[in-house]
Amino acid sequence: MSNALEQTGSTSTGFQFRDTDAMLFLVPTPIGNLKDITLRALEILQGVDVILAEDTRNSARLLNHYNITKPLTPFHQHNEHKVLQHLVDQMGAGKRMAVVTDAGTPGISDPAFLLVRACIEHEIKVECLPGATAFVPALVNSGLPIHRFAFEGFLPLKKGRHTALTKLATEERTLIFYESPMRLVKSLDEMAQYFGADRRCSVSRELTKMFEENKRGTLKEVADYFRQKTVKGEIVIIVAGTEA
Structure with missing residues (x-):
């Protein structure tokens, strides 16, 4: 080229x-x-x-x-x-x-x-042009399957949120979401409710910056971890798909 x-x-x-x-x-x-x-x-x-x-x-x-x-x-x-x-x-x-x-x-x-x-x-x-995008490094370093994935971006704030989470609960591909710091714990709690508290996930924040953090575990474990913290920065949530 x-x-x-x-x-x-x-x-x-x-x-x-x-x-x-x-x-x-x-x-x-x-x-x-x-x-x-x-x-x-x-x-x-x-x-x-x-x-x-x-x-x-x-x-x-x-x-x-x-x-x-x-x-x-x-x-x-x-x-x-x-x-x-x-x-x-x-x-x-x-x-x-x-x-x-x-x-x-x-x-x-x-x-x-x-x-x-x-x-x-x-x-x-x-x-x-090819170049930076947040979900790619978050997906690759999540430790979750990356051969098939679905990028969902931001979930609906109100209307359509229940429908979206219900539909995604049966998705077999790895799921990728963007989220804001103020809604992170709420979203993880809701995903635990719809997907199952033991579904594996990874949360990446402040990627490429000085205070980059990648937290991996079940949805419940990761939600409890961030519940105890003041969360800042851009956030990517990676969630394992349901097992076929």
Whole structure:
């Protein structure tokens, strides 16, 4: 696969695109450690015309760290419907854009899906770079089967939660969830209720950061462990599937 950019003195950015006519790039960003970003991701961010960011303040810290000075435009779940057509029109007119989220790969429990779909409908080429996403290291180091798994993201907060947990109780694949610190224990308790208190699980938090923690055990054991702690950070829950 050829590099999407090559260094040149012929453009104001110092780069020119080659071997691609993509107008939208989905660029994964580190989930904690700022070194976990690819060279190609940095080149793309240096070469596009504008960067769409879930939180411009958060993304600015990453860009400043790598001396990337590009216009940042807010793009998040509260404005994506409103700005969608404008962004598509700009790309149709020749403006190249990159999408980044606060951490990880755009579209994985973060905005990007609607924009990608709109680009496809308007025959605007999209490229997604490989890179960081929280659930992969959490799954691999969980000690649970990884050959078949189901990514569920965040469970419904209220409506549909009972239905989702009831359905997932009979899922044979390893289950992956994202959760917030304030709801971690509640979710583990509910999973113990629906899946069985002795179902094996692993909880990973603050992945790649100084205080990374991976706690493994049964749903009851892990819930009791975190019940005694003040929980902080981004959290991934891995739960074993039911035995066939």
